[in-house]
Amino acid sequence: MGKSIVERAYYLMKLGRVFEERAKEEYMKGNIAGFLHLAIGEEAVHVGATLAFGKGDLFVHYREHVWALARGMSPKTVMAELFGKKTGVSKGKGGSMHLFDPAFNFYGGNAIVGAHLPHAVGAAYARKYLGHSEGVLVAFGDGATNAGNYYESLNLASLWELPVLFLNENNFYAIGTRVDRASAVKELYKKAKEFMPAVRIDGMNFFEVFDAVSKAKEYIETEGKPYYIEALTYRYEPHSMSDPGDYRSPRELKVFHDKDPVEFLKKEGIKRGLLTQEFIKQIDERVEKEVEEAVQFALKSPEPEDKELYTDIFCEVCTDVVP
Amino acid sequence: MLYREALNKALDEMMEKDETVVILGEDVGFYGGNYRVTEGLYAKYGEKRAIDTPIAENSIVGNAIGMAIGGLRPVAEIMTVNFILIAMDQIVNQMAKLRYMSGGKVELPMVVRTPQGVSKQLAAQHSQSLERFFTSTPGLITMVASDATAAYYGLKYAIELDDPVIFLEHELLYPMKMEIQERKDFDPFKADVVKEGKDITVVSYLKMLHDTLQAVSVIEKELGVSVEVINLHSLNPLDMETISKSVKKTGRFVIVTEEPKTGSFAGEIVSKVTEELFYQLDAPPLRICGEDVPTPYNRKLELLSIPTPDKIAKQIIYWGRENGI
Numbered sequence: 001m002g003k004s005i006v007e008r009a010y011y012l013m014k015l016g017r018v019f020e021e022r023a024k025e026e027y028m029k030g031n032i033a034g035f036l037h038l039a040i041g042e043e044a045v046h047v048g049a050t051l052a053f054g055k056g057d058l059f060v061h062y063r064e065h066v067w068a069l070a071r072g073m074s075p076k077t078v079m080a081e082l083f084g085k086k087t088g089v090s091k092g093k094g095g096s097m098h099l100f101d102p103a104f105n106f107y108g109g110n111a112i113v114g115a116h117l118p119h120a121v122g123a124a125y126a127r128k129y130l131g132h133s134e135g136v137l138v139a140f141g142d143g144a145t146n147a148g149n150y151y152e153s154l155n156l157a158s159l160w161e162l163p164v165l166f167l168n169e170n171n172f173y174a175i176g177t178r179v180d181r182a183s184a185v186k187e188l189y190k191k192a193k194e195f196m197p198a199v200r201i202d203g204m205n206f207f208e209v210f211d212a213v214s215k216a217k218e219y220i221e222t223e224g225k226p227y228y229i230e231a232l233t234y235r236y237e238p239h240s241m242s243d244p245g246d247y248r249s250p251r252e253l254k255v256f257h258d259k260d261p262v263e264f265l266k267k268e269g270i271k272r273g274l275l276t277q278e279f280i281k282q283i284d285e286r287v288e289k290e291v292e293e294a295v296q297f298a299l300k301s302p303e304p305e306d307k308e309l310y311t312d313i314f315c316e317v318c319t320d321v322v323p
Numbered sequence: 324m325l326y327r328e329a330l331n332k333a334l335d336e337m338m339e340k341d342e343t344v345v346i347l348g349e350d351v352g353f354y355g356g357n358y359r360v361t362e363g364l365y366a367k368y369g370e371k372r373a374i375d376t377p378i379a380e381n382s383i384v385g386n387a388i389g390m391a392i393g394g395l396r397p398v399a400e401i402m403t404v405n406f407i408l409i410a411m412d413q414i415v416n417q418m419a420k421l422r423y424m425s426g427g428k429v430e431l432p433m434v435v436r437t438p439q440g441v442s443k444q445l446a447a448q449h450s451q452s453l454e455r456f457f458t459s460t461p462g463l464i465t466m467v468a469s470d471a472t473a474a475y476y477g478l479k480y481a482i483e484l485d486d487p488v489i490f491l492e493h494e495l496l497y498p499m500k501m502e503i504q505e506r507k508d509f510d511p512f513k514a515d516v517v518k519e520g521k522d523i524t525v526v527s528y529l530k531m532l533h534d535t536l537q538a539v540s541v542i543e544k545e546l547g548v549s550v551e552v553i554n555l556h557s558l559n560p561l562d563m564e565t566i567s568k569s570v571k572k573t574g575r576f577v578i579v580t581e582e583p584k585t586g587s588f589a590g591e592i593v594s595k596v597t598e599e600l601f602y603q604l605d606a607p608p609l610r611i612c613g614e615d616v617p618t619p620y621n622r623k624l625e626l627l628s629i630p631t632p633d634k635i636a637k638q639i640i641y642w643g644r645e646n647g648i
Contacts, residue, residue: 057392090424090425090426091426092426094424098424098425101425112416112417115412118382118384118388119417121382121386122388122389122390122392122393124393125386125389125390125393125395126390126392126393126394127393130394130395152377153382312426312427313423313461313462315484315485
């Protein structure tokens with residue numbers, strides 16, 4: 001793996017970490033409201049997969065800030081969206097759970113568990129039909145694997161031979177219900193194996209995620225068929241800011257804090273001669289500055305105008321006829 | 324020509340003209356459609372464009388959303404409106420909201436076609452009119468095709484539109500003989516006055532429009548009045564201009580729909596008419612709707628549960644006399 005990729009990964013994972021820690025602070029101050037789902041602890045999956053996957057369409061769940069940043073969306077416009085401002089990626093109408101930008105092939109930000117899986121299947125159908133070579137990546141949690149959308153989508157992606165990478169981020173909890181209390185099949189990748197090749201990987205390890213997704217991407221794009229990765233990961237924060245998170249033991253938290261993906265990448269990168277202390281220091285400073293700028297940008301941005309209430313409901317033709 | 328053939332002609336012409344138009348749904352391809360609306364399209368355009376799906380309505384709509392995102396113009400068929408309830412998350416939470424939630428960045432040029440209504444003795448789970456769920460969801464266009472002209476031009480219009488459209492048909496209209504009137508300027512957002520009159524305005528659509536038209540001569544004869552009948556092609560947006568113009572002339576308003584009365588779309592139209600035209604009204608508005616019951620299997624009971632030409636005539640005549648016509 002090249003030095004530049006690892007450097008980029010460190011920057012994005014650190015950016016994600018600092019961005020989200022700051023988002024939490026801003027939530028406490030009242031600058032961000034509603035549901036805020038933090039992905040602190042899951043950065044290796046979000047960044048590793050995005051970097052390995054290239055430019056293909058991404059369909060993601062509601063814990064998607066780091067996915068969006070990794071895809072290249074600006075911390076400023078993402079933070080402004082969290083603040084509900086006019087300058088946000090979704091003009092302040094979507095919020096934390098609904099980041100969209102077709103310019104980055106980024107399609108949400110979906111807050112109904114598993115409902116975006118059929119979108120990924122449909123998009124892959126369309127892209128393949130129109131002769132595009134790139135596949136589609138859809139990320140979802142362990143909770144989604146027990147819902148109907150999941151099985152429908154595995155079935156259709158396989159039946160129609162579509163280049164979809166199903167990336168299951170198993171963080172062990174669907175809000176407060178542990179995975180083994182919700183799923184009859186305990187190793188989730190086995191719930192895909194009848195439909196497509198499926199593997200389980202360590203989602204706290206950037207290198208493992210990057211390699212697995214690179215391999216998967218190659219497979220779906222050359223074979224034109226789906227592939228499945230279950231990445232074991234962990235969210236250090238509760239499900240959302242309104243979840244007390246008291247269903248997890250301190251011992252369990254420690255086990256996963258010891259595997260902190262940002263710290264792991266730092267250590268492993270230095271060991272392999274791909275990162276230096278000096279580079280890390282530079283990045284850490286740069287990230288602090290960028291996140292501060294993002295917050296200032298969001299704070300100073302205007303609220304959407306009242307007329308925005310009635311825009312973006314329909315296309316121009318229909319907007320003209322709807323009173 | 325049959326009503327269903329007008330729909331088929333619209334699909335065929337759009338698929339011929341634009342290769343990003345695809346159809347998907349249960350049995351729409353090889354089998355030709357359970358109501359034969361998509362007959363011949365599989366043979367002509369192949370399995371990549373006339374896509375047979377499993378019985379998974381949620382995925383039919385969800386996949387269509389993804390296809391629209393990916394650059395196609397999908398026309399999804401839900402075999403009957405009863406099964407669309409399986410797909411309501413995709414319709415209400417996804418299809419209707421993606422444009423708004425994305426600040427206008429995600430556009431969904433797609434149509435979900437489905438027939439609704441009471442057919443013949445199909446019982447409660449196969450005999451429903453559910454337009455209220457769509458018309459009360461912001462972000463959806465709800466069109467209705469009451470005749471071959473609206474079926475042909477309306478469906479083509481819906482496919483070309485850059486918004487998600489729920490396109491409602493009626494099971495009993497499929498085999499009915501009718502012709503497409505030449506209407507190059509057809510606009511589904513403008514209602515048609517299908518019969519002019521000066522004393523009572525009656526608005527309807529789908530099967531009930533035909534039942535209303537059958538009832539008109541009896542009403543006119545019994546009450547000694549002339550009745551104006553308006554055919555809606557779109558429920559949301561609703562052409563209040565045409566309705567308003569008519570009510571200002573007649574001073575009396577009746578809406579005929581097949582859905583159960585409580586919470587009905589008919590109630591919404593009556594609210595609008597009352598709010599906007601209260602002082603033009605010479606009589607309280609009248610709703611003629613289905614009964615508030617699950618549709619029974621028994622034919623006699625089934626016919627008691629929905630308006631019929633005879634019941635429409637009787638109710639309007641009674642209401643007319645009560646209100647001094």
